[in-house]
Amino acid sequence: MTSQNNIKNLTCPFCSMHCDDISVTTTNDQYKVDQKNTVCAKKIESYNLNTKSIVMPMVGKKVVKLSEALKKISNLIKGHNETLILNHGVELAGLRSILSFASQRNCIVDHVNSKFLYQNIGVVQRTGYMATSLTETKNRADAIIIFGNEVLTKTPRLIDKVLTPKNSLFPTSKKEIILIGNFSAKIVKNIKGKGKCNITNIKLDLNLVGDFLKLLATDDLKLLKGLKKSELIKIKNILNKSKYIVATWTASDFIKTLNPKKIIAAICKYIVDLNVSSRAACMPISGILADETSSQALTWMTGFPSSIKHMDGTFKHDRNAFNSQKLIDEKNVDVVIHVSTINSGKLKINSDITNIVLGHPNTTFTSTPDIFIPVGIPGIDYEGIMFRTDKVVSVALKKIRDIKLPSTQNILDNLA
Amino acid sequence: MITQLKSGNVYDPHNKISNVKKDIFIQDGKIIDKKNVRSKVDKIINCSDKIIMPGAIDLHTHIGGGKVNIARLMLEEFHNEKEPGYDSSAIIAPSTLKTGLKYIEMGYTTCFEPALLPINARQAHAEMSDIPFIDKGGYALLGNDDYFLDLLRKKSSQSTINDYVAFILSATQSLGIKVVNPGGINAFKFNQRALNVDEKSKYYGITPREIVEKLTRAIYDLGVPHPLHVHCSNLGIPGNFLSTIETIKAANGLPIHLTHIQFQSYGNNGDKGFSSAAVEISNYLNKIENLTCDVGQIMFGQTVTMSGDSMSQYRNHNHAHPNKWMCMDIECDAGCGVVPFKYKDKSFVNALQWAIGLEIFLLAEDPWKVFLTTDHPNGAPFTSYPHLIKLLMDKTFRNDILNQLPKEILNHTILHTLKREYTLNEISIMTRSAPAKILGLKEKGNLSEGSDADITVYDKNKKDIEEMFAHPSLVIKDGKIVVENGKIKEYVWGKTHTVKPDYDKSIEKDLGKFFEKYHTMKLDNYILSDDEMNSLVGSPVYVNDCKYKRKQ
The missing domain is CATH 3.40.228.10 (Dimethylsulfoxide Reductase, domain 2)
Incomplete structure (x- = not known):
């Protein structure tokens, strides 16, 4: 049976303007933007599920149950020395869970745009x-x-x-x-x-x-x-x-x-x-990967906007030593957990490092990650909070579809 | 489970109990009367050599919101050991975790952010939700927002203004309303650099007096327990005591709370053009029944000033230490400024500021009307409270420090003539019972049956009063022991205190149109619901009663 809904005043999670005047019409799991701004409409609609969407967890190229993927991640982290959580864009609750998880496992946390x-x-x-x-x-x-x-x-x-x-x-x-x-x-x-x-x-x-x-x-x-x-x-x-x-x-x-x-x-x-x-x-304009959400929340929780390492209950910050690109290039991390809920670009999978991706179902990669867990998109699949480019305003994100995917918070809290 | 604090020396000024040997019983996070203990006491804590007080309340401390985060970011060297200027002792812009830990270690269980910008409310509450242990809340800033000033310009009725004020309280999940430099922040956006109490702003043609009049009336009419919280015009300017007095008069006898009054009590006498007007201000404080204040004591050392008063902060940016600063115009709503500052004991002005704050404390006849604050971190970090308490309780200690300051300040202060020493009961009033009363928190700041079991237990054998207040033996939050002998025993998370007075919802229609035309977000997105507070922001809301009116 077809179910159609018109949703007004959707807050767009996909750029740092976070416009909240978007109207969409949903038909079952699909949605269409009613406005004529073609650039934004096209981008928002590109997150609709399609034939290439990955909606089940994968270990390599094999579809697995979520519990199996989680167990595998847990074992991988235990067996390695240094884990980096690389944020490619997530909302406040996801970020809180990243920090909570990182504090329990002594991980490094960085945002992919921290150099900017x-x-x-x-x-x-x-x-x-x-x-x-x-x-x-x-x-x-x-x-x-x-x-x-x-x-x-x-x-x-x-x-x-x-x-x-x-x-x-x-x-x-x-x-x-x-x-x-x-x-x-x-x-x-x-x-x-x-x-x-x-x-x-x-x-x-x-x-x-x-x-x-x-x-x-x-x-x-x-x-x-x-x-x-x-x-x-x-x-x-x-x-x-x-x-x-x-x-x-x-x-x-x-x-x-x-x-x-x-x-x-x-x-x-x-x-x-x-x-x-x-x-x-x-009035600088920040990046489109929830950069401000990351820097604001990390700053109040740790005192630092990015590039931090949790060490037994305390935080260390070093924008050079904990720069994600440098860590990956110099192979100073064993495992990278990419968190990517709003990124439309191709995710770079790094060779010689274990790559785990918590990403939206339409995530594309340069090569197959070791583990992929599809997660919902904040503002599409679940409610959340993100910060606008001018930092002083944060917005509430709505849920407009139900494709039964867990949030980043669900996954990380489960792993912690 | 029932816990008994046995044979402590209890200070509970709300119930007129001062230094009385008593047992306190706790069940399910609340205090219960001995006569209502109907089952076995599970835990007895011997308090025979202890002092028991309700958990302390800080009614004015900048702990959450955009400007606090700017300060954290700006002053990385004070919390990053990798930076050359690292200073671990300077708790000037602590993270949310550190804020919670430092407060609870001192026995503070409830704290209020006094400058919650309505447009920034979601962030401020999200930050405060990440502060462990304490209950919290905020006062929404009004009086510089274009919507409000336009209401005044259009000569809107008081009832319309009341509806707007009530809407703001509800939409921002706030406990009170604060006005900062009434009209001045807005005027600064139009390049006006000063605004006196009876001076009209160039664009709106509104005076600060009119703003204070309308807002004090609105708070009174709505029955909001906390009076209008006022950061007066001309902060920090020599001679500003006159505008402070005019601001008091602007309330027309209605309740008004003047905040960090130390910064508003300056004369301009003497060869340096700077003197104390604490006596003049204290005379008003002592004679006007509905006037209360918090002091905003300064302490010597490094800190950071942060304020919604962008006009003043811009004016002061040349004094920044270290030399960096930031000011911001915000969303036709408010502004902010962050300027790091070092108070120096060798500085005539800073030494006199220190003396003026203490004069106000010591000249206050009624401790129920004056509250212990440093306007954290503007005057000093909140971690200096135990030191401040010692300054108030020990005149020898106070005079020893005074004697080390520049001698010329003695020509401009009467501090050296003040013999008063605060008692433990008076300290308990100004840090517990009085803030709870002025904020309308019926279940805080007292040890009555049914009140929240937020309790601080001090070791009375400690000879140094500063040490006693810095390190309580036991801190209990909502009935749980969270600190014992300086060690954290358990993490708990507090709630957010609000008031929600009734109002005519039709104002939201007009506001909706205003947002549609002039803002860059919808009104729906601006409003913080209880559900959002609970599920996304991360703090349950506690709505305090709003039927209380003080005497007119």
């Missing part, structure tokens, strides 16, 4: 920092500087929800949006098409962001490659007139530059300096 996290928090740990949030930016910002295009490719709905909203508490005649870097014509068109705003795109090499910001802060009109004198004057005029300037970026966008930390520090310093006489703030 440290680029942003370096500023908080070393200098001054002015920050803002999505709703403040939506209502208050009259000028928004976007450094690098990943901000908009990773969180496409930033455009309609924050950059060019229909309503604003403090409307300005035209919002100024300054794009720094190479933005595709499609993105520029998308922003233009959504509302009243002026767009200025400076096709600057991101390595030159620091120099560019120095020019903005002075009367100097020295030219940089990719920057015309008229553009510089125009931007200076825009920013001088603006009452609330927001700078945004995503740290992973700077990974190919010579010194990502230096670029982020330069942006933050520029914003801090503006506050001497005006108002301005930073």
Whole structure:
């Protein structure tokens, strides 16, 4: 018998915006997004079960019972020296269970994106920092500087929800949006098409962001490659007139530059300096693998945002020694437990290391893991809490289907 | 199971018991009367050389929420031995686990986060749920949010404001309402750098006085036990005692609680333009019946200041030690600022701040109206409470420290003339019975039948009062022995205290539209239900009675 339901205000777990205005129609185990935003709809729908979905535990290529898979994991961990739990995205309850399990088994815990996290928090740990949030930016910002295009490719709905909203508490005649870097014509068109705003795109090499910001802060009109004198004057005029300037970026966008930390520090310093006489703030956009959920919860539970090792009731933190990539590359761990409930990318299975995956049923791998246990997706298969990119807001996730899969919490609590 | 604490010297000010040899009986997590002990006592604990008090209550301590987590992240060197500046003794931004352990080791069993941003409530409660042992709760911040200021600008009725306040209490699972720098945080977002009590904000044209008037009235009308919890305008500014007094007057005689009043009791006399106005403030405290305060005592050493008052925190960022800081504008709702700070005993200003806090304690005629806090961690970490208690109970100890401070402060403080020494009963009042009373926690802060069996047992043979309060012999939470001779015996998890006054639900329709138009989340997602608290956030909710009204 076909059962159809319309569910309104679903909170999307799949990017750090966590939009909660998604409507879906479910038909039995399948769901379809009602809205027309094709990028997000396609992504959300890609987690529907299909013929390739794995809904039973596997040991190698063999289907096994859950109890057997759990027993096998338990024995594997007992027989090895160092276990890494590598978080590819999970909600708060899953994270609490990761920590609880790690404390009982003295495991290392890291998030797959922790290297990007440290680029942003370096500023908080070393200098001054002015920050803002999505709703403040939506209502208050009259000028928004976007450094690098990943901000908009990773969180496409930033455009309609924050950059060019229909309503604003403090409307300005035209919002100024300054794009720094190479933005595709499609993105520029998308922003233009959504509302009243002026767009200025400076096709600057991101390595030159620091120099560019120095020019903005002075009367100097020295030219940089990719920057015309008229553009510089125009931007200076825009920013001088603006009452609330927001700078945004995503740290992973700077990974190919010579010194990502230096670029982020330069942006933050520029914003801090503006506050001497005006108002301005930073709003970095975090990764799409529940990066903020991980860093926030780990910070309150251990004092550290990532890269920690549990040692007999205490926590050690060392962002180099417990960096997951380094540990794996140097074969300093025997077992890696990948927890991957929202990742649409292909999961890298590392040779010469035992790989256990607690992943959603549509997880794909570079090669077959030693053990795979399918788990539910928070916000699709069970309720949960995740943190938004601006850190200060956390959202409640709903359950919209019932395919009888355990949660990450169920599995880890069972193993502990 | 029945447990008997036998022949202890009991201090239970709520029941007017002071240093009386008594037995206390515990059954099923509650205290029972001797006459109701109807079965065999399973466990008898000899307390003949012990002092028994209810578990202590901290009514103002920053233990959960976004700003606390920023501080943890910012100040890694204070909890990471790999960092060059590692200082294991500085409990300035402890993890949730460490927070619970340190509180319970001192016999504190209930604590309240005083700056719970409504938009951040889910996180604050999730953090606090991960603090073991203690019961907890929070006061929701209002008075700087654009929705509220717009209600005032539109001259909305008091009943509409009451509905909004009640909605916020319920939606954020809070026990009270706090206002921080009324209107000032919002004004800072419009680049206004100061806002006096009778100064209109540039955008809304609203004064802090109007905000305090409306909110104190709302709390009173709704019957919320805890009066409006106020962090006044002009925090930390010399001469601010005048705006503190004006804020008191803004309550129009209704109950009002001024928080960390030490930071609000500054004069501007003398060649340094900084002096104590503790006498002026204490005069008000002593004469106005409905006025209460917590002190926010400072202690010398490293700490971190964290506040919703982004206007003040931005102003103070140049004093950051170590030199790093952060301020944030938050969701048309509030703001925050985190600035690490080191109070130095050689500093004239810091030494005088230390003296001002103690003056307020010692000038307070009624210990039921003044509460022992350091505004953790703003004045000092909560772990300094035993030291503070010794300062209050031992004038020789106090004067010895005073004598080591810069001599010129003696021209601006009367501390050296104050002979008062607090008694154990007065300490029990200000750390147990009085906070329970002012918060409306009927089953806390006393040893009456039916109250929660949260009990702290001290060794009266300990000669040093600081040592006695730092290391109780026994701490009992909900009837379970959780600390014995300094060792953790069992982990327990507390509940979240709230109030839920009635209100006209039609306000949610207007709020829903406001969220739809101006926010980046739906109202439904903003509201924290009891079910979510229980199942996802991780803490059961305890709803306290909300029919209580103090005298007008």
